[in-house]
Amino acid sequence: MNTRTVAPAWVRVRLRTAPGAAAALALLVALTACLAAAFPRALDRYEDAGLARAVDQATPKRTVLTVTAPQPGLQLPAEERYQALLPPALGRQFARVAGAVPAPLSVDAAQSSYGVQNTADLSAPDPWLPRPYGIPAQIRLAAQSGLAAHSTVREGRLPRADGEVSAESAEVEAAVTAETARSLHVKVGSVVHVPAVSRPPLAVRVTGIVTPREPNGAYWSAQTLLRTPALVRIPGNPDPLFYWLGALLLPPEAAPALLATNGQPVRYWQIAPDPGALHAYDLDRLTSAVATLEAGPGLGRIRAATDPAAQADTDLDDVLTAYRRLTSGVGPLVAVAAFGGATVALVVLLMAGGLAADRRRAELALLRARGASLRGLTGRLLTETAVVAVPAGAVGLGAALLAVDEGRRLPAVAAAVAVTAVACAALPLRAALAHRTVRVHAPREDTMSVRPSRGRTVAELTLLVIAVGAVIALRRRGVSGASDGSGDQLVSLAPVLIGVIAALVLVRLYPLPLRLLIRPAARLRGAVGHLSLARAGRTSVSAVLPLLALLTALTTAAFGGSVLAGVAGARDHAALIAVGADARVEGTGVLPAALPDRVRRTPGVRAVTEAAVNYQAKAGTGFTQVTLAGVVPADYAALSGRTGLGAFAQDALRRPSGGGSPLPALASPSVARTYGTQPFPVRLDDGSDVTVRIALVRERTPAVIGTSFLVVDRSGLTRQAARTSTLLLTGDRLDAGALRRAAGASVGVELRSAVRARFVDSPLQSGAERIYTAAVAAGTGYAVLALLLALLRSAQERGAMLARLRTMGLTRAQGRRLLVLESLPQAVLAAAGGALTGWATIRLLSPGVDLTTIALPTNVGATGASALRADPLSLAVPAVAVLLLAVAVAAVQAWWTGRKGSVRELRAGDAR
Structure with a gap:
């Protein structure tokens, strides 16, 4: 068969003759691709927001990289020493230090700064400065760049360096913040005298009072003393004695004046990271970049750019480590829901392909009997499906990119491509498997008559061993303590694997209760009970797919619902412990x-x-x-x-x-x-x-x-x-x-509800809850779709059977009872098996799951209510919903068949 010339005509004919099926496939692929592509981008968004929040809460004092170098050596000429402290030299060195910062760590140039300041505080003898306990105030002189860009003049003017300033200068100008002026009683025109070495004190005249434009930014918060003075307690004294410590802000050109004091001046460069450029997926590289700047090749480059004795210090690595602990606890829990939802969606795509192949079984068998090769046939089907699925997958990907405008594109594209590939391959592979041998009539594949093959037994035992290994690994290491890696992906798959094993076991056990019930049902007066059991026993062995979808969805829903209920319970209990009741009034x-x-x-x-x-x-x-x-x-x-x-x-x-x-x-x-x-x-x-x-x-x-x-x-x-x-x-x-x-x-009033609302301190935690809820909801929706597809698969044949029975005297009420009773065994099997599997999964995995990380802030310890426990509603509601849905679909089909008439249904059944 010439596939190249026939396939386009084939595709056009198929799209014209079955537009409804093509539209349904396109809708399914577009929706699944959209959800699959949106998931990694949403996860990236929440993780990045959580990292930015962690860096913001850590304050710039911990996250800024501070490079310090001693004052120029005394062996240098005075002019060279002065030049080394002035803005041109420090600015060039700052540019080289910023350039030494490796990717992916990004520099926030607007909040970064450099300058000169004394490290030993200078005692100010001026009597007008406040002296609690009679101790003179201490002064820190700082000549930091960018004062004009980061402050607003409230009174006076910004300080200037008139002429050349040196160590012999008798007076310099300075500014203070409004907080410093208020606490130290400083006014415009005030003169502060600081001790100098072998010369009269250096007079610092205050020319302006400024207000920080971004007081919480890194420029002012990396060294909070520049913005806010502090009451410092004298260490080692048994009595609480305090003194004021404040900062005077000199113009950068006046930095050489600090050489005249005994304050041990140092040069410094403050490199502020850009929180908006930090990404959680770069956490390993970020940690490595910080490490190399503190004690590695990066520090060598910094010393080459500034001074051989330069030192770099930051607590950003500790912040990243704390955030890594948070993600290591939240990530695997989210992965459980993601794997569950992905498994159900995969099963639905395979079922859609299987349904299409079964509906066209006679057509494809006829083509094979007339000489169509298996390769040509599968090529035709692949082209036919790809024409519909590929554009639908692209539409779904575009919708996901528009709906979630943050996050990486590559994982989203890969997820959408994977969905599209499965949708394209489901029908050709199912047809190739069913028609690999040319035959006119398909063999009977009833669950009551077909015995499992050896290959199926080996596959089931293999899956059983993998699931047991995953459960044992999870119980030993725990979800919250697992580190990233392929082993942890297997751990996150444990609930899905348990659902797979349960589905395979239940399909094997399914014929047993039917055989036990057939004899008692045969002694009943009516034929409906016996006939319904006989019909239920003729279910195709391919029912393992819908059962797998239902069990996986029910297990994931039970696990996810129990996680969410456990999170809510842990927060309620922690809030109750913090308050003691529903509210606390205390003075x-x-x-x-x-x-x-x-x-x-x-x-x-x-x-x-x-x-x-x-x-x-x-x-x-x-x-x-x-x-x-x-x-x-x-x-x-x-x-x-x-x-x-x-x-x-x-x-x-x-x-x-x-x-x-x-x-x-x-x-x-x-x-x-x-x-x-x-x-x-x-x-x-x-x-x-x-x-x-x-x-x-x-x-x-x-x-x-x-x-x-x-x-x-x-x-x-x-x-x-x-x-x-x-x-x-x-x-x-x-x-x-x-x-x-x-x-x-x-009198203070504290409500338990208000305390509980404060327990979510990271967007990663709240985002993980939303993703978990969305994944469980999507999995449940796909499970319902799988149930509908399973019922739709035999709807035409059941309609024809019901029409034949009505010609023999079966009433409409008996027809409804027949379809309902026929669907009950599988529905009860799925509902009971899903609830039991969900309960067993939670009991097996609960020793390794700690909800403290996702439920409570990092500064709130475990409360004893953070363990995973089975939630009765999460087990019962999905199972009952599946049972009710199956009964409702059967009743609706019986009612619809009764309206259409017997002749049309008989013709449809004969055509099949």
Whole structure:
């Protein structure tokens, strides 16, 4: 057969005769290519945003690369020393230092700077400067480039260097920021004298007060002292003695004047990284680039450009390492959802090709019988499919690039190409497999009659070994502790592999219950039950594909739903621990007596528990600091039970009736280990003493946030110590504004809901949740499509069968029951198997999955509620939905067939 001349005509004829099938394939390919291409770009966007947030939160003080070099050597002539400190020389060196920064690390030139400053602070003897504790203020002189571009003059003018400035200059000009002027009482025209070596002090005249244009930018925040003065405590002194430390900003041309002081001046170059140019996929290269600048070839190039003794320092490598830990915990969890959704989409594409091949089985068999070669036939089918799939894949890729305008293009293009290639190859490969032998009638492939081949058994055992290995690897290493690599991809595939094995096992077991039910059904009076079981047993063995899609989708949905529920639960629990109840009202001292009643009347408040919290209590003879809370046992026991934070029986905490008995106390484990069960004294804030005996030990308690506490009956405390300082509120839909109005401005109000909202501190975490939700939703949608394709595959034949039975007296109601009962075995198998597989997957993988990384910020530790647990709704809802959908489709098909009439259906069935 001449494929070159026949194929174009073949394609045109097929597109004209089956436009609906071509349009459905195009829509499926376009949608799948769009989702596949959008996923890596969306992941890149969230990861890049998370990296930028991590760098921004680290502050420029940690992320800026600071290169320092000592002052020029004394052996040089004075003129050369001066020239080495002036902007032309430092500017040239700055350009070479910036050029030494290797890719992918990018320099933010606008926020980078260079200059000269003293490293030893200079004492200013001027009496008008503030002197707390009688200690003179300390001054740092900085001649930094770019002052005019990064500040706005508030008063006076910017400093200038009139004439040539040298170490012999008696006076220089300077500017200060508004914060420095306010704290150090500096005004325009003020003169600050700093000590000089072997000459009178250097006079620094303030000519202007400036306001930073970007106070949080690297120019001002790499050295915060340039912007904000600090109260510094004298180290090594037992008494808290402080002095002011501030900076005077000299013009860069006045830098040689620093050589006259004993402040040990140094040259410096501050290289600020550009956060917008940092990409998470370059994390390894970024870490390597920072390492080479700190102690590698990059540092050698910096020293060649500046000074042999130059040093480079930055904490950007620590920031990148912390972000790597975050991605290593979030990435594999997202990969689980991605692999699950991709597997279901792949199965649907293969099913679409299989459905097309089955519908055209007679046509293709006739072509083979008339002499068409297998190669020519598959070439025709590939051309026919490619004409539809390739443009659809391109449209899907374009839509993804427009919808997600950030991220790399290459992975998106590769994903879309892969989808298009699978869509193009599904029909030709399925046809080649079915028609490799020329035959007129296809052999029967019922699940009740066909026995699995040896090759299938070997393939199933191989997949079983791979799945078991992946589960064992995950349980040993854990998702959150896995590093990137091919092994981790296998770990992320574990839920999918478990779904594959479950599908293959269930298909093998599927005939057994049908055989057991056939005999009891045969004794029933009606023929519908027996006929439905017989029809269910004639399901083609190729039903493994829709079952695989359903099980994979249900397993991924159960795993993903449990992950999302676990994340929400971990945040709720962490917020509850941080607040102690649904809301916490607490002041710096004793609360007003009328406040509990006002708060109790606030909308949404169900209960108010009062507590007297002594944060400075001293326990034992060693006066160890501990937090003691005085409570009403009945109210506090009820609150502990409602919140689940250290529940106890109220009688165990009641004050004994005898006056001299110690108070029973609820203690944290650390306090209990220290004092045991023997009575010991506790001194309270008001100076009174109380003797307590530990009767209960709990990890946490609502009134105290911490791990060192005692809780006692407040009736055993003095009147002053028992006064209420904290209110713990429980209720639904608490109104934060109403609570703050009731509490007053001097009392702090903290809601559990507000604390929970702050726990997502990285776009990577929130983005991972959205991607996970989208992947689970897409997988579920494709699973529904797989179920519809499976039902559509036999819809025409079932319609013809129903029409024949109606000619023999079958009623419409019996027809509906027949189709529903016929579809129930597979639907029940998929629903029950999916729920069971999802539950087993979660139980198997939960020891290796820690949700802390994706659920909580890095500065919040594990709360004990971060382990992965099966979520009943995530297991039940998808399974029930599959069952209901199968029944609904069968009922709709029976109703539609009844409307169309028997003659037309019989003709359609004969044509098949």
